[in-house]
Amino acid sequence: MFRLNIITKISIGLLSVYVVMLFLAIYLSLQLQLVSNQTRILYEYPYQVSNSIKDIQTKIYEYANLGIDIHFANSQSQLNRLKAETDKKDNYILKGFKIVSRKYPGNKTSVDNALAAYIDWKITFNKLYDIQQENKTDSKYTRILLESSKRLKKTDHFLTIISDFAKNKAESSYQKVIATNYNSNFTSIILIIFASLLVIFFIFFILKSNSQQIKNLVKETNILLKKKGKIQDIGDETLLIQTLDELKNAYLIIEEHDRVINNFNRQLSEMNIELDKKVKHRTNELSKANQELMLQNVINEKRAKELLVANEELALQNEEKEKWTDELLNANEELSFQNEEKEKRAQELLISVEEHRKTNEYLENLINYSNAPIIVWNTNYEIIKFNRAFENMTGRSEKEVLGKSLEIIFSKSQKEKSMELIMKSLIGRGLEFVEINVVHIDGSVHILQWNSANILSTDGETTVSTIAQCLDITLRKSIEAELLKMNETLEQKVTDRTEQLKESNTELESFCYSISHDLRAPLRHIVGFINLLIKNNSAVLDETGTRYLNIISESSVEMGSMIDALLNFSRLGRTAISRTKFSSRELVNTALETFQDELTGRKVEILISELPDANGDKFLIYQVWINLISNALKYSKKKDLAIIEIGGEIVNNETIFQIKDNGVGFDMKYADKLFGVFQRLHKARDFEGIGIGLANINRIVTKHGGRCWAESEVDKGATFFFSLPLGD
Amino acid sequence: MEIKTILIVDDNPYDVELTIAALTENNLANEIVVAEDGLDALDYLYRRGKFAGCKNNIPVVILLDIKMPKLSGIEVLKHIRSTPKFMTIPVIMVTSSADEKDLIESYKLGANSYVVKPIDIVQFINAIKILGQYWAVINKVPVVTKDIFRF
Numbered sequence: 001m002f003r004l005n006i007i008t009k010i011s012i013g014l015l016s017v018y019v020v021m022l023f024l025a026i027y028l029s030l031q032l033q034l035v036s037n038q039t040r041i042l043y044e045y046p047y048q049v050s051n052s053i054k055d056i057q058t059k060i061y062e063y064a065n066l067g068i069d070i071h072f073a074n075s076q077s078q079l080n081r082l083k084a085e086t087d088k089k090d091n092y093i094l095k096g097f098k099i100v101s102r103k104y105p106g107n108k109t110s111v112d113n114a115l116a117a118y119i120d121w122k123i124t125f126n127k128l129y130d131i132q133q134e135n136k137t138d139s140k141y142t143r144i145l146l147e148s149s150k151r152l153k154k155t156d157h158f159l160t161i162i163s164d165f166a167k168n169k170a171e172s173s174y175q176k177v178i179a180t181n182y183n184s185n186f187t188s189i190i191l192i193i194f195a196s197l198l199v200i201f202f203i204f205f206i207l208k209s210n211s212q213q214i215k216n217l218v219k220e221t222n223i224l225l226k227k228k229g230k231i232q233d234i235g236d237e238t239l240l241i242q243t244l245d246e247l248k249n250a251y252l253i254i255e256e257h258d259r260v261i262n263n264f265n266r267q268l269s270e271m272n273i274e275l276d277k278k279v280k281h282r283t284n285e286l287s288k289a290n291q292e293l294m295l296q297n298v299i300n301e302k303r304a305k306e307l308l309v310a311n312e313e314l315a316l317q318n319e320e321k322e323k324w325t326d327e328l329l330n331a332n333e334e335l336s337f338q339n340e341e342k343e344k345r346a347q348e349l350l351i352s353v354e355e356h357r358k359t360n361e362y363l364e365n366l367i368n369y370s371n372a373p374i375i376v377w378n379t380n381y382e383i384i385k386f387n388r389a390f391e392n393m394t395g396r397s398e399k400e401v402l403g404k405s406l407e408i409i410f411s412k413s414q415k416e417k418s419m420e421l422i423m424k425s426l427i428g429r430g431l432e433f434v435e436i437n438v439v440h441i442d443g444s445v446h447i448l449q450w451n452s453a454n455i456l457s458t459d460g461e462t463t464v465s466t467i468a469q470c471l472d473i474t475l476r477k478s479i480e481a482e483l484l485k486m487n488e489t490l491e492q493k494v495t496d497r498t499e500q501l502k503e504s505n506t507e508l509e510s511f512c513y514s515i516s517h518d519l520r521a522p523l524r525h526i527v528g529f530i531n532l533l534i535k536n537n538s539a540v541l542d543e544t545g546t547r548y549l550n551i552i553s554e555s556s557v558e559m560g561s562m563i564d565a566l567l568n569f570s571r572l573g574r575t576a577i578s579r580t581k582f583s584s585r586e587l588v589n590t591a592l593e594t595f596q597d598e599l600t601g602r603k604v605e606i607l608i609s610e611l612p613d614a615n616g617d618k619f620l621i622y623q624v625w626i627n628l629i630s631n632a633l634k635y636s637k638k639k640d641l642a643i644i645e646i647g648g649e650i651v652n653n654e655t656i657f658q659i660k661d662n663g664v665g666f667d668m669k670y671a672d673k674l675f676g677v678f679q680r681l682h683k684a685r686d687f688e689g690i691g692i693g694l695a696n697i698n699r700i701v702t703k704h705g706g707r708c709w710a711e712s713e714v715d716k717g718a719t720f721f722f723s724l725p726l727g728d
Numbered sequence: 729m730e731i732k733t734i735l736i737v738d739d740n741p742y743d744v745e746l747t748i749a750a751l752t753e754n755n756l757a758n759e760i761v762v763a764e765d766g767l768d769a770l771d772y773l774y775r776r777g778k779f780a781g782c783k784n785n786i787p788v789v790i791l792l793d794i795k796m797p798k799l800s801g802i803e804v805l806k807h808i809r810s811t812p813k814f815m816t817i818p819v820i821m822v823t824s825s826a827d828e829k830d831l832i833e834s835y836k837l838g839a840n841s842y843v844v845k846p847i848d849i850v851q852f853i854n855a856i857k858i859l860g861q862y863w864a865v866i867n868k869v870p871v872v873t874k875d876i877f878r879f
Contacts, residue, residue, distance in 0.1 A: 517795045518824075524852070556847060
């Protein structure tokens with residue numbers, strides 16, 4: 001059992017060592033292969049992609065530059081060169097795209113898009129080339145070029161995306177390489193340590209098991225020796241022999257063991273040597289792999305650095321290209337604009353030449369047939385243009401005056417003065433009008449409003465000739481003079497009229513004065529003497545005679561009242577009003593007090609609501625109220641209960657007062673007659689009075705800038721209104 | 729008893745007659761002197777012209793019409809009020825006109841009263857009655873001496 005165990009253990013141990021070593025070897029190999037693959041991918045694919053893109057971009061950049069050159073130089077030869085170049089390089093670019101497409105580990109759409117943009121641009125460019133070959137218009141060519149530039153920019157855009165991706169990929173790959181290197185180094189070291197530990201363990205284990213066996217043998221021998229010492233008795237001889245046999249066997253076993261051990265040791269030694277060899281070999285291999293890996297890393301790093309530099313360069317190129325493209329776009333737009341402008345200019349020029357001709361003709365006609373006299377003279381004051389109006393005015397023909405001095409159109413006495421005036425008017429901007437007298441050959445003189453202006457040469461400074469346009473103001477002048485005279489007369493007339501008016505006013509006043517004096521006197525006498533007649537001569541008068549005399553007397557008194565009223569009315573018109581602000585309430589109360597006598601024996605209810613203050617001549621407004629209250633009382637006297645309501649309110653910018661009675665009222669048909677002088681809507685027999693009160697009210701209110709009106713219905717009372725402006 | 733003289737100055741004889749009738753009816757006139765115009769009135773006051781040699785009676789009141797030929801009532805009033813000898817005589821302007829201008833002028837010049845002759849004779853008589861009673865009977869006029877006007 002013991003022997004078997006050792007051999008089995010040894011076998012198992014060896015097997016384990018082999019299995020582990022094998023496993024490690026396979027693992028290492030796989031790791032190396034992976035590293036190798038990754039390394040290859042790392043520098044091969046992105047680099048190829050980047051290179052291809054770089055190539056494509058370089059080409060396109062060249063195209064763009066050429067495009068700009070062509071654009072600016074508008075050179076046919078350069079365009080042809082570009083065409084040849086693009087055709088030649090087309091396959092190369094397409095191949096580049098194919099490589100990128102195959103190797104590119106990133107988003108394939110970007111590659112497809114870039115390719116599509118490139119093809120698109122190529123088509124546009126070809127179109128452009130065709131158009132240029134056919135010598136079509138500039139503007140279209142420019143437009144196409146513009147379009148192509150846009151396409152180019154699009155290509156550039158996609159290529160930039162790819163390039164950026166490749167750059168990123170390269171960077172991440174570089175990181176991966178470093179990581180892988182680190183991993184493989186670490187694995188190799190672990191493997192060596194592990195293998196060494198394993199060998200040490202086995203040696204130790206086998207040595208330990210041998211010493212155990214020897215220990216056992218010594219133990220057994222000691223037992224035997226002890227037994228031998230005890231064999232003092234013969235009986236023990238057999239036991240001794242037995243023991244010696246056992247010892248012999250034991251030696252044999254030991255011998256065998258020694259042999260086995262030696263054998264094993266030898267084998268072990270051989271194995272160790274072999275293992276050592278294998279380990280050394282593997283280590284060498286690993287070391288080699290590492291060195292290679294290191295080398296690759298260095299290359300990769302170098303590559304990655306190059307890639308980074310290339311990418312940066314690429315980015316720079318891209319930026320520059322973008323800038324170029326923008327400039328190209330701007331330049332194209334400008335060119336397009338310029339072309340359009342140029343075409344416009346050319347057309348304008350053509351039109352303007354025609355227009356110029358027409359204008360000249362038109363101007364010639366305008367000058368010749370103008371109603372205004374127009375004259376042109378050169379720097380020597382020789383007439384070079386003399387239009388029909390001037391011909392008519394001077395009685396001289398153009399032929400006659402051409403080349404003659406300007407002076408011939410002036411009268412001899414005014415020649416110098418006129419020339420001086422014209423010179424003077426030309427100083428400055430020449431906008432000044434001067435009055436010049438021109439003489440007809442028959443001797444008649446025309447007064448002209450003369451406006452002359454220098455005609456300058458193209459330098460804008462040198463005077464070539466001078467043109468004068470005139471307005472014949474002879475008639476106007478005479479009318480003006482007449483008007484002036486008339487104005488003077490008018491002034492006199494106004495003064496006269498004012499005087500007359502003053503006079504007539506004075507007359508009117510003295511007329512009123514005499515009416516009041518002289519007209520009243522006879523009436524007074526009639527009434528006075530009738531009274532004396534009745535009193536002193538009653539004996540000779542019968543009843544009828546007395547009645548007649550009484551009627552004469554009454555009528556005369558009435559006539560006197562009318563004269564007084566008329567005079568009063570006329571005086572109201574002449575009185576100046578002096579405005580004050582006063583309480584209407586107080587004024588109405590004062591007015592009501594004067595009617596105390598009239599109110600006795602009558603049932604009258606007077607209702608006064610809120611009354612706003614009034615602004616006007618207090619005395620005149622007082623008379624208005626007196627008249628209105630008097631009217632209200634008068635026309636309601638037949639009512640058992642007379643109700644008079646007085647009120648007022650401010651509406652907009654005026655104060656409106658009203659007085660309402662429940663009297664007989666009137667028919668609104670006659671409302672317009674209400675405020676006239678001596679106009680009565682009722683019989684004098686029914687209501688006393690002469691019909692001047694409302695006329696007075698109207699006169700006063702109107703003088704204040706107010707209005708008065710009335711509303712009524714027969715037998716339903718009347719309401720009288722008057723308004724006064726609010727004032728300040 | 730002292731005779732109280734009332735001076736009526738009016739160019740219209742009918743008005744004079746009516747005024748006299750009114751005064752008579754009221755028993756007011758001890759003596760009524762009529763001047764036919766302004767000049768006449770001054771002649772009476774100065775006892776000259778046709779009044780030369782008349783009794784030297786200063787009237788207790790003068791009823792003075794305004795609108796008169798030659799010298800108007802206003803001018804007469806002006807003269808009376810500017811003459812120390814006559815300035816205390818009560819002067820009543822009795823006129824046909826209610827003209828405000830005359831009224832103001834009269835009072836400014838020192839008229840004692842201003843009466844518009846009413847057309848209605850009854851009113852006229854009443855007016856004269858009141859005026860006469862006041863100015864000829866009730867009112868006392870200072871006795872004119874040289875001292876008073878010695879300013």
